[in-house]
Amino acid sequence: DAGVIQSPRHEVTEMGQEVTLRCKPISGHDYLFWYRQTMMRGLELLIYFNNNVPIDDSGMPEDRFSAKMPNASFSTLKIQPSEPRDSAVYFCASSLAGAWTGELFFGEGSRLTVL
Amino acid sequence: AQSVAQPEDQVNVAEGNPLTVKCTYSVSGNPYLFWYVQYPNRGLQFLLKYITGDNLVKGSYGFEAEFNKSQTSFHLKKPSALVSDSALYFCAVRASGYALNFGKGTSLLVTP
Numbered sequence: 001d002a003g004v005i006q007s008p009r010h011e012v013t014e015m016g017q018e019v020t021l022r023c024k025p026i027s028g029h030d031y032l033f034w035y036r037q038t039m040m041r042g043l044e045l046l047i048y049f050n051n052n053v054p055i056d057d058s059g060m061p062e063d064r065f066s067a068k069m070p071n072a073s074f075s076t077l078k079i080q081p082s083e084p085r086d087s088a089v090y091f092c093a094s095s096l097a098g099a100w101t102g103e104l105f106f107g108e109g110s111r112l113t114v115l
Numbered sequence: 116a117q118s119v120a121q122p123e124d125q126v127n128v129a130e131g132n133p134l135t136v137k138c139t140y141s142v143s144g145n146p147y148l149f150w151y152v153q154y155p156n157r158g159l160q161f162l163l164k165y166i167t168g169d170n171l172v173k174g175s176y177g178f179e180a181e182f183n184k185s186q187t188s189f190h191l192k193k194p195s196a197l198v199s200d201s202a203l204y205f206c207a208v209r210a211s212g213y214a215l216n217f218g219k220g221t222s223l224l225v226t227p
Contacts, residue, residue, distance in 0.1 A: 042220055101164065
């Protein structure tokens with residue numbers, strides 16, 4: 001089975017540009033999470049969805065960040081406009097609530113560099 | 116808020132020696148605790164969990180963790196470290212819903 005798939009793996013952009021990160025969760029999983037990893041702040045939960053509905057977006061830093069999940073197999077995290085402090089690795093993870101074991105399945109991350 | 120703390124940024128151990136990576140927790144109610152591992156340029160991988168039951172939990176790759184309620188700790192252990200165990204280790208606690216809050220991570224370096 002394919003795991004969580006994220007794209008792009010690496011993105012370098014200039015300040016002010018729009019960035020879109022993409023995630024395909026594991027088929028059948030009904031929870032999807034977006035995390036951000038930086039050296040200073042570690043892993044931060046940004047937002048998570050259940051059955052495509054946003055449940056908790058309290059971790060989204062500010063209005064420049066938005067996330068959508070139009071269907072069960074696709075989610076996006078958008079930053080507009082991007083700033084250098086957004087440079088981080090962004091992880092998507094999915095899980096299955098019905099057989100919840102606490103195991104989140106992570107993608108390999110999207111490394112974002114904003115110049 | 117449900118949180119965990121990892122007091123050590125880095126742990127160094129010689130191959131073949133036992134290793135311990137420390138984690139303490141702060142929760143309201145019963146804690147659901149986890150350990151994850153991250154290898155370079157990869158996502159996090161689940162190692163083990165404590166939900167209820169035995170205080171000693173066994174997980175993947177020979178790792179185990181001991182839940183200690185009186186000390187609010189959940190330390191990760193392995194009797195004999197391997198060089199291939201070198202990685203970043205994260206302790207986590209169940210937050211709202213099915214989300215997890217992670218600690219800042221501890222870098223484990225096992226030297227030959």
